[in-house]
Amino acid sequence: MNAAQPASAEMNTFTIKPQKGLASLNLRDLWLFRELIYFLTWRDIKVRYKQTLLGAGWAILQPVLQMLVFNVLFGDLAGLSTGGVPRPIFTYAALLPWNLFSTAISDAGRSLVTSRNMITKVYFPRLIVPLSSILSGVVDFAIAFVILIGMMIYYGIAPTSAIWLLPLYLLLGLTTALGVGLWLAALNVHYRDVRYLIPFLTQFWMLASPIAYLAKEVFDRLPEGWGWLYALNPMVGVIEGFRNVLLGSEIYSGEVIWISVLVAVVLLVSGLFYFRSMERTFADTV
Amino acid sequence: MTDYAIRVAGLGKQYRIGGQAETRYRTLRDSIARAASWPGRLLRGELADNAQTIWALRDVSFDLLKGQVLGVIGRNGAGKSTLLKILSRVTEPTEGYAEVTGRVGSLLEVGTGFHPELSGRENIFLNGAVLGMRRQEIATKFDEIVEFAGVSQFIDTPVKRYSSGMYLRLAFSVAAHLEPEILVVDEVLAVGDAEFQRKCLGKMSDVAEAGRTVLFVSHNMSAILRLTEQAIVLDHGQIVHSASTREAVDYYMASGFSQSGxxxxxxxxxxxxxxxxxxxxxxxxxxxxxxxxxxxxxxxxxxxxxxxxxxxxxxxxxxxxxxxxxxxxxxxxxxxxxxxxxxxxxxxxxxxxxxxxxxxxxxxxxxxxxxxxxxxxxxxxxxxxxxxxxxxxxxAMGAPGMQWTEPRQGLVRPQLDWAIKKVKV
Structure with missing residues (x-):
């Protein structure tokens, strides 16, 4: 009967006592429960489009419709420059990382409250909940990415030699999303205001990100030496980077990308510690 | 060396409950101090519910040897669930500590993590993972789980189409096949029909007999009596009695009743x-x-x-x-x-x-x-x-059969007209 027991490493004694001060990250438990990350991600993916007519088609339809609206609004009406890149693909390439990010923060932000019944019944590292809700969004991203490849072929645009940077930009986006997601998720446990805050946050954040316009438009309007201000939004670097390595569109964020990276790391680390220190009360207050 | 599975010392848990915060004697200095600590309290979530507190559990201490089966008895709100939640690490204690040796499997509620849109098969894996099982472990026990639950025909049907009985049977089955060193069980036997309850009890005694440490909470006194040897009685968050199960059950049942006839x-x-x-x-x-x-x-x-x-x-x-x-x-x-x-x-x-x-x-x-x-x-x-x-x-004084002092089994003690005849062979 004991054959099915997990490795003896788990047989050791653990002490349950009130935690004081800054919590440790307890990555060991996260590792022990790694399969749960996989299962929860897999569950979210599986049920995402259950009982919908279009199924995974929504992953394509959403960015495509957004792209059309953006074209009319910002192209035909506002006439913003795209730096020579065809507007549909200019917008679409930006919408991909943006949608990944915005779905991630709103899913992660609500994740703890929606898995309330698990949190109040069994122990597992709570970090898994927002983490897996973010990971499951990557599938939508991958599906929508296929359309982008199709568009690139149609417009005859080849990716630049810097394409190897793409995963790094993606990572930057996910890091930011996880950082913000952790803050929102933990706050949402105590203050359900977060639920109402999230739509505004994503809306304003979207306008503050260079999706329909070039980051240049903003950088040019900022006084000399104030470019870092715009780069505080890590999504500027992510979106610019995406367009740069995929479409060869000129990158304006340049050096200030490091500010984006720094902000993302600060968000993630502070989010992790805040989340961990709040974790002890999740089951009581959620 | 004594082999303890669980050692609990001075465990306590304080909960905030709704109500108004005390406002008497608020000095200007206090107010300034409070205002200054506002961001901190905001982040700790203390603004939404600064209220009175109650101790759901206080000063609870006990030791549980490896392989021992302990019953926990108490009225609703006595702190049983809080104790189990702390021991299974769902929530943190406010004071005291507990030392737990081995993997804890909790059956605080069956079906945790079940998703209605997923099939029975998928939910077995998902639920198993939530309860801390390895994928391989689940795979080896899969057939057993399905058979125990008796849902093999519907294993690929989304569980939202299951009857509530089937749903509970499947949920219990996954949980019952978890094989942790320490099993924490709360009221799961309240599910399902009589036949399935019998099966569950059987499974529970298997677990107990397999030498696992079990902490068992139930309102079903006969289940407690059958499965446990030792029991503690909780009242208002404190242990009021700790003895052999029979004695503890009698203590619990006799307390709080009018005894005057x-x-x-x-x-x-x-x-x-x-x-x-x-x-x-x-x-x-x-x-x-x-x-x-x-x-x-x-x-x-x-x-x-x-x-x-x-x-x-x-x-x-x-x-x-x-x-x-x-x-x-x-x-x-x-x-x-x-x-x-x-x-x-x-x-x-x-x-x-x-x-x-x-x-x-x-x-x-x-x-x-x-x-x-x-x-x-x-x-x-x-x-x-x-x-x-x-x-x-x-x-039983003077009742039939009292020439033998042993306690009689059974609810009734009839005086039957026995006839004894000598039979010729």
């Missing part, structure tokens, strides 16, 4: 919607007419219910449930059971009544019994109901 109801114990029925008293009398809390098995006993009707009631029946101290019902009986009395008292006028019945001699076995009371009009309305109104003891 008579139960009366004060005005605030009678719900407003009981009118026009008003219970006055429930009594147990010995054959000499004395109200008694202990009666003899060899003598008959009288049960009487006194009540008042402020208006006539159609189809009223007033009756009792006789239960053992462990909550098993021995019988249910109403005053209008007999056709004759039913005809005469089917519609009862306003006024004061006394319904009496006799339990014959040589009928109940020794032990503690509890009377519940019910006044209702069948399929129309229940006027008054008190599941555990009065406890009394039956003493």
């Amino acid at each position: 008579e139960r009366t109801w004060s005005a605030d114990e009678i719900p407003a919607d009981a009118a026009p029925f008003k219970p006055i008293a429930l009594r147990v009398r010995d054959p000499r007419g004395k109200v008694a809390d202990t009666v003899l098995s060899k003598e008959p006993l009288d049960i009487e219910i006194e009540y008042e009707l402020s208006e006539p009631i159609q189809g009223l029946r007033v009756g009792v449930y006789l239960q053992t101290i462990r909550g098993e019902i021995v019988f249910t009986s109403f005053d209008t059971d007999a056709p004759k009395t039913y005809e005469k008292f089917g519609s009862r006028a306003a006024g004061r009544f006394l319904s009496q019945a006799q339990i014959p001699a040589n009928w109940l076995n020794e032990g503690q019994y509890v009377l519940g009371m019910n006044a209702s009009a069948f399929r129309v309305r229940r006027f008054f109901y008190d599941e555990r109104a009065l406890a009394f003891n039956v003493d």
